[in-house]
Amino acid sequence: MKALVKERDEPGLRLMDVPEPQVGPGEVKIRVLRTGICGTDLHIRKFDDWARHTLKPPLIVGHEFSGHVVEVAPDVEDISPGDLVSGEGHLVCGKCRNCMAGRRHLCRNTIGLGVHRDGAFAEYVTLPASNVWVHRVPIHPDVAAIFDPFGNAVHTALSFPLVGEDVLITGAGPIGLMAAAVATHVGARHVVITDVSEERLDLARKLGVTLALNVSTSPITEGMHRLHxxxxxxxxxxxxGNPAALRDMIANMTHGGKIAMLGLPAEEFAVDWATVVTSMITIKGVYGREMYETWYNMSVLMEKGLDLSPVITDRFPYHDFDAAFDTAASGRTGKVILDWSPTTTDRSA
Structure with missing residues (x-):
């Protein structure tokens, strides 16, 4: 099969012929249809410090995907060949204190699909059945492929009650855009999103935010004034993950305000903890998705009419992966999708 592989300890990825994975006990084999390019994949392609200390090449990369089940192990129930599925990319141990208590998203021994084991940028991928999410209602494979980052957005956005609240989102990348769509959909009064990319702010406007603010020219206080x-x-x-963004957010929160922080800083930075204390601000770190409450939330939001299609801005056949990665790295687009469907394979043969 074809797969995108981090073959050596160096920048770049290679499209290679590799053996198809075999189904192990409790596993499911999936014919991949679409994959989404994540910031993690960009780090791996660049092979920066994080990637050098995390990956052990050779490795098939990628963790955002959708596809059809083609085979299940004999001990797997409730998943059948032909099912359209997405995958939870965090594989947990099941034995630590948090796993045993049902808090699997807090497992200290998590293994990442496409990071610590072969991933989904391939024609076929295998996963434990417990990590496979079956879509029980109709959904486009493009949207199903971004359920992993959509889960990050939902987990973050639903960390605190939003109905009737004024919400500030710093960062209009794909996950920030999806979080804005969720906040608007569930009943926030005002949703303000900030960035320095006009292209991404235009996407936010298409998603129905109250105000998309370019903070390179307009401070957050100006947006507050416009909204009274x-x-x-x-x-x-x-x-x-931008230090200035968090500092601006803290400075513009109401007393008793609540912050959910998904953006991952590249290095340590100073925070005005005096304001956090005297304004009694709650800051919650968010990582990944709650397994599997967030997945239920995502599916219900889609059933109730949440439209994520504007977030997907670019689509490429998988053999044009270099152009797709360059587009994703530009910082001016929404979500970039690679098409791995059989017709695409035929065209590239």
Missing amino acids: LREGFDVGLEMS
Whole structure:
């Protein structure tokens, strides 16, 4: 089969012929249809410090995908060949304190699909059945392929009640855009999103946010003035990992405000903890998805009409992966999808 492989300890990826994976006990084999390019994949392609210390090449990369089940192990129930599925990319141990208590997203021994074991940028992938999410209602494979990052957005956005609240989102990358769509859909009063990319802010406007603010020219206080907000934002969703963004968010929260922080900083930075204390601000770190409450939330949001299609801006056949990765790395687009469907394979043969 064809697969995108990090073959050596060096920048770049290679499209290679590799053996198809075999189904082990408790596993499911999936014919991949679509994959989404994640920031993690960009780090792996670049082979930066994080990738050098994390990966052990050769490795098939990728963890955002959708596909059809083609084979299940004899001991697997409730999943059948032909099912359209997505996958939870965090494989947990099942034995630590958090796993045993049902808090699997907090497992200290998590293994990452496409990071610690062969991933989904391939024609076929295998996963434990417990990590396979079957789509029981109709959904386009493009959207099903981004359920992993959509889960990050939902986990972050639903960390605190949003109904009737004023919400500030810093960072209009794909996950920030999806979080904005969720906040709007579930009943936030005002949803303000900030970035320095006009292309991404335009995408946010298409998703129905109250205000998309370019903070390179307009401070958050200007947005508050335009919306007649006098006491600050009730909920903050920090999606950028940018030190200035978090500091601006803290400075513009109401007393008792709550911040969910998904953006991952590249290095340590100073925070105005005096304001956090005196304004009694709650800051919650968010990573991945709650297994599997977030997945239920995602499916229900889709059933109730949430439209993520504007977030997907670019589609490429898998053999054009270099162009797809360059597009994703530009910082000016929404989600970039690679098409691995059989017709695509035929065209590239």
